[in-house]
Amino acid sequence: MKSIIERINQHKFWQFHGGIHPPEQKTLTSGKPIRQLPLPKQLILPLQQHIGRQGDLLVKVGDKVLKGQPLTQSTNPMAVPIHAPTSGIISAIKKSVIAHPSGLSELCIFIDVDFEDTWQPREICQDFTKLSQQQIIKKIADSGIAGMGGAGFPTHIKVNTKPEINFLIINAAECEPYITADDLLMCEQSEAIIDGIKILDQLLNPAFILIGIEDNKPKAIKALQHATKDIEKIKVCVLPTKYPTGGEKQLIKILTGKEVKSGALPIHSGIVVQNVATCFAISDAVINDIPLIRRVVTLTGQALSKPQNIWALLGTPVSHLLEQTGFASQSPSASTPPVTNPPIIMGGPLMGFNILNELVPIVKTSNCILAPNKTEMPSAFDDGSNEVECIRCGQCSDVCPSQLLPQELQWSAKAKDHQQLTKLNLFDCIDCGACAYVCPSQIPLVQYYRVAKAEIRQQQQLDVKSEKAKVRFEARKLRLEKEKIAREEKHKKAAAARKATMNKKTAEGSSASSAVAAALARVKAKKKANEKTKNNNELLDSSDEKIKSSDELPVSSSEVPEKIKANEESEEKSQVKAAIARAKAKRLAKNTSSEPEVITDKKDVTVSEPVVTTKIEEATVSEAIVPDKELPVRSNEKAKHEIEQDNSADDKKAKIAAAVAKAKAKAKAKAKKEKKEPLPISSKEEINTTTTGTDNKKARIAAAVAKAKAKAKAKKEQEKQENLIQVTSSEEQSPFKSSNEE
Amino acid sequence: MNLLIAILVLGLIAALFGAILGYASVRFHVEGDPIVEQIDALLPQTQCGQCGYPGCKPYAEAVANGEAINKCAPGGEDTIKKIADLLGVDVEPLDENHEGNKGPTVAFIIEEDCIGCTKCIQACPVDAILGAAKQMHTILIDECTGCDLCVAPCPVDCIEMRPIPETIQNWQWDLNKIAVKQLD
Numbered sequence: 001m002k003s004i005i006e007r008i009n010q011h012k013f014w015q016f017h018g019g020i021h022p023p024e025q026k027t028l029t030s031g032k033p034i035r036q037l038p039l040p041k042q043l044i045l046p047l048q049q050h051i052g053r054q055g056d057l058l059v060k061v062g063d064k065v066l067k068g069q070p071l072t073q074s075t076n077p078m079a080v081p082i083h084a085p086t087s088g089i090i091s092a093i094k095k096s097v098i099a100h101p102s103g104l105s106e107l108c109i110f111i112d113v114d115f116e117d118t119w120q121p122r123e124i125c126q127d128f129t130k131l132s133q134q135q136i137i138k139k140i141a142d143s144g145i146a147g148m149g150g151a152g153f154p155t156h157i158k159v160n161t162k163p164e165i166n167f168l169i170i171n172a173a174e175c176e177p178y179i180t181a182d183d184l185l186m187c188e189q190s191e192a193i194i195d196g197i198k199i200l201d202q203l204l205n206p207a208f209i210l211i212g213i214e215d216n217k218p219k220a221i222k223a224l225q226h227a228t229k230d231i232e233k234i235k236v237c238v239l240p241t242k243y244p245t246g247g248e249k250q251l252i253k254i255l256t257g258k259e260v261k262s263g264a265l266p267i268h269s270g271i272v273v274q275n276v277a278t279c280f281a282i283s284d285a286v287i288n289d290i291p292l293i294r295r296v297v298t299l300t301g302q303a304l305s306k307p308q309n310i311w312a313l314l315g316t317p318v319s320h321l322l323e324q325t326g327f328a329s330q331s332p333s334a335s336t337p338p339v340t341n342p343p344i345i346m347g348g349p350l351m352g353f354n355i356l357n358e359l360v361p362i363v364k365t366s367n368c369i370l371a372p373n374k375t376e377m378p379s380a381f382d383d384g385s386n387e388v389e390c391i392r393c394g395q396c397s398d399v400c401p402s403q404l405l406p407q408e409l410q411w412s413a414k415a416k417d418h419q420q421l422t423k424l425n426l427f428d429c430i431d432c433g434a435c436a437y438v439c440p441s442q443i444p445l446v447q448y449y450r451v452a453k454a455e456i457r458q459q460q461q462l463d464v465k466s467e468k469a470k471v472r473f474e475a476r477k478l479r480l481e482k483e484k485i486a487r488e489e490k491h492k493k494a495a496a497a498r499k500a501t502m503n504k505k506t507a508e509g510s511s512a513s514s515a516v517a518a519a520l521a522r523v524k525a526k527k528k529a530n531e532k533t534k535n536n537n538e539l540l541d542s543s544d545e546k547i548k549s550s551d552e553l554p555v556s557s558s559e560v561p562e563k564i565k566a567n568e569e570s571e572e573k574s575q576v577k578a579a580i581a582r583a584k585a586k587r588l589a590k591n592t593s594s595e596p597e598v599i600t601d602k603k604d605v606t607v608s609e610p611v612v613t614t615k616i617e618e619a620t621v622s623e624a625i626v627p628d629k630e631l632p633v634r635s636n637e638k639a640k641h642e643i644e645q646d647n648s649a650d651d652k653k654a655k656i657a658a659a660v661a662k663a664k665a666k667a668k669a670k671a672k673k674e675k676k677e678p679l680p681i682s683s684k685e686e687i688n689t690t691t692t693g694t695d696n697k698k699a700r701i702a703a704a705v706a707k708a709k710a711k712a713k714a715k716k717e718q719e720k721q722e723n724l725i726q727v728t729s730s731e732e733q734s735p736f737k738s739s740n741e742e
Numbered sequence: 743m744n745l746l747i748a749i750l751v752l753g754l755i756a757a758l759f760g761a762i763l764g765y766a767s768v769r770f771h772v773e774g775d776p777i778v779e780q781i782d783a784l785l786p787q788t789q790c791g792q793c794g795y796p797g798c799k800p801y802a803e804a805v806a807n808g809e810a811i812n813k814c815a816p817g818g819e820d821t822i823k824k825i826a827d828l829l830g831v832d833v834e835p836l837d838e839n840h841e842g843n844k845g846p847t848v849a850f851i852i853e854e855d856c857i858g859c860t861k862c863i864q865a866c867p868v869d870a871i872l873g874a875a876k877q878m879h880t881i882l883i884d885e886c887t888g889c890d891l892c893v894a895p896c897p898v899d900c901i902e903m904r905p906i907p908e909t910i911q912n913w914q915w916d917l918n919k920i921a922v923k924q925l926d
Contacts, residue, residue: 106909462786469789469868469885470787472869473787473789
């Protein structure tokens with residue numbers, strides 16, 4: 001390290017590979033002081049002006065904001081807040097074109113300026129040396145400072161480092177042609193810059209502080225040397241002018257001779273690089289409590305009549321700046337959005353990008369607006385490219401500051417060979433554009449690299465996503481398989497249980513256990529059955545059989561013959577039973593529910609309670625049940641029809657019965673829902689069928705009970721016997737119908 | 743005699759080396775990366791089933807067993823080329839049934855119309871749909887692969903495929919938009 005300092009003291013520096021000497025064009029603006037502009041009418045502040053994430057909004061439309069008031073807050077360490085550059089009213093928060101080569105829109109805050117420029121209360125810090133490190137870092141973070149050299153990396157992260165720092169390098173090179181913003185800032189604000197450097201010194205405590213400045217800024221060099229003459233630690237290093245000296249890695253190489261490894265950060269070698277404008281912003285923020293709300297912007301190019309550096313509030317539309325510097329816009333019609341017919345370039349001529357809309361605002365990283373005329377930059381006016389074949393002259397690799405192989409990269413980029421590009425260290429390219437500048441074939445090399453870089457990044461994202469999709473797919477497959485096995489097991493158990501009970505039934509009809517079960521079921525289903533039997537009977541019978549048969553399919557083949565026998569028996573029985581029950585129920589219906597209210601009630605119940613048996617059957621989509629769907633409707637209609645026929649009045653009874661039935665059904669539905677909830681959703685269909693099976697059984701028992709009840713009632717009422725017989729005979733056809741349908 | 747010795751010596755040497763090679767092939771046997779895994783790695787993992795197989799892995803298995811390589815619509819020409827390279831077969835144009843791939847999309851549920859039938863949830867190969875019976879469903883955009891398998895089962899047609907909007911994050915430099923800035 002000593003040798004480094006010795007060399008620096010002797011004004012000997014290292015050299016980085018390559019580099020170019022484009023015409024500087026800095027004299028257009030370097031001689032004039034930084035001008036203050038009148039406030040624009042409106043400011044447009046993009047929420048995100050830096051690398052990382054945008055902060056969370058703190059304000060809403062219609063709020064009055066004071067100068068320096070934070071508009072967003074950062075919850076993420078990579079987020080940087082933005083502040084109101086002047087006082088005014090927030091007129092809109094919407095998407096607007098931002099300073100990005102894509103010309104895409106992002107969320108922006110629009111402030112209507114009130115021209116009062118009222119500050120929010122500030123705390124001016126008299127002596128920053130008394131502040132603790134954390135206090136300073138908090139101030140820097142709250143002031144929204146992001147690297148002002150171009151990339152916009154959040155400064156509070158860069159200065160909040162643990163490892164020992166050997167060198168703090170202040171980047172004052174400003175190597176790109178045309179730009180003089182830092183130059184003028186150093187001339188006019190050298191004291192404040194030195195204060196900022198002292199604050200950084202306090203934070204990072206480096207062994208040495210090196211200010212790297214190109215020798216084409218004599219005034220700034222003098223000002224800095226004057227301001228630092230008493231400070232031993234700070235060395236002003238005057239470097240030969242060469243593009244891109246201001247590149248971070250290049251500057252480190254020149255000053256210290258160290259090369260930052262591919263993919264590594266300078267901090268790993270104990271070096272921190274800060275831009276000189278960032279130092280000024282830090283001193284403003286820590287000492288004067290002024291957040292980052294303004295910056296020096298170079299307005300230059302021969303299309304401007306008054307090129308000059310200006311203090312621009314962040315969010316100032318470029319159109320306002322161009323107006324103030326005498327830009328002859330060629331879009332006089334106010335109705336159409338201003339189109340940049342003559343090119344406007346944000347950033348320098350080598351690394352900048354064309355802006356497509358003059359409403360683009362100044363952001364934290366915009367250091368230059370370049371409006372060239374046709375003679376000084378003809379290529380910017382050409383729509384098409386004059387690109388011709390590569391002649392393999394090798395000039396590009398001679399000038400590449402990252403020692404890459406630009407022509408090989410170009411071929412691979414054209415072939416979209418991402419693997420080869422990564423192998424050729426494409427990501428070490430700093431986008432400086434030196435290769436494109438020297439290319440005699442006018443190949444826009446750097447644009448190819450930008451495209452390729454974006455593609456590779458996107459491909460990486462897609463790879464991550466597809467890997468995630470694969471994992472999710474595999475997980476789903478595994479889950480489905482597990483569920484299938486569980487289901488089959490359950491079916492087997494259920495089928496076995498059913499078989500056992502059925503055997504008992506067919507053998508004796510009433511064992512002790514079934515009697516108990518029947519009794520229990522009777523109590524439960526009593527009332528519910530009353531209203532259900534009518535429209536369920538047909539449905540229950542036919543669907544029950546189907547479900548049974550479908551449920552029994554997975555059972556081993558040896559059991560099947562028995563099953564079928566049992567099935568047949570029960571089929572016949574149940575058909576007869578059902579027919580009788582239906583008839584009885586109808587009679588009951590005639591007697592009790594002679595008014596439409598009951599029906600609506602019943603409908604309500606069935607419709608609103610998803611787990612009531614009929615509903616389940618309707619909801620389950622298994623094909624076996626589909627033909628049955630029509631049946632409840634039919635029976636319903638019939639019931640209605642009959643009810644309409646004979647309007648014998650038994651309103652009160654019916655109403656009470658219906659109400660009780662509703663309550664019961666609801667309670668039951670609830671209980672069932674609870675039962676169902678813990679089970680996974682996708683197996684629902686199967687569960688539904690099984691529950692339908694058990695439900696059906698219950699319902700059948702209930703139906704039997706209801707029958708008995710109905711009989712009793714019917715005896716009491718003793719009405720219209722003949723009519724009943726007719727109905728029964730007509731109804732008896734339906735089971736055959738349904739069995740035919742099967 | 744000399745001839746015999748020469749034959750004998752050469753024969754011995756041949757036998758020796760043969761034995762060494764034979765031993766080495768058993769001892770240092772390398773389990774080659776199974777071809778199915780390699781094909782699967784090339785497929786886009788949308789699990790869309792447009793190839794007629796229930797997912798990318800099954801299609802990879804089918805390709806390894808001689809199925810046509812041009813059935814992956816989301817992968818497009820690129821994937822076909824890669825698989826052709828891997829398998830050493832000719833590149834075929836994308837299967838006619840699958841042409842018209844319109845760039846990346848993501849499913850979107852029009853939530854006012856959703857009846858909560860869970861059919862789309864069952865159709866989604868990557869569990870990217872959130873919802874329950876009788877509850878409104880919604881798509882996890884980050885997990886959706888844009889396979890459009892959920893569109894067909896929806897009984898009320900409330901799912902549509904929307905192109906992924908262009909943002910700063912996924913924007914691609916357009917070569918023709920930027921003129922090269924060059925000084926004289």
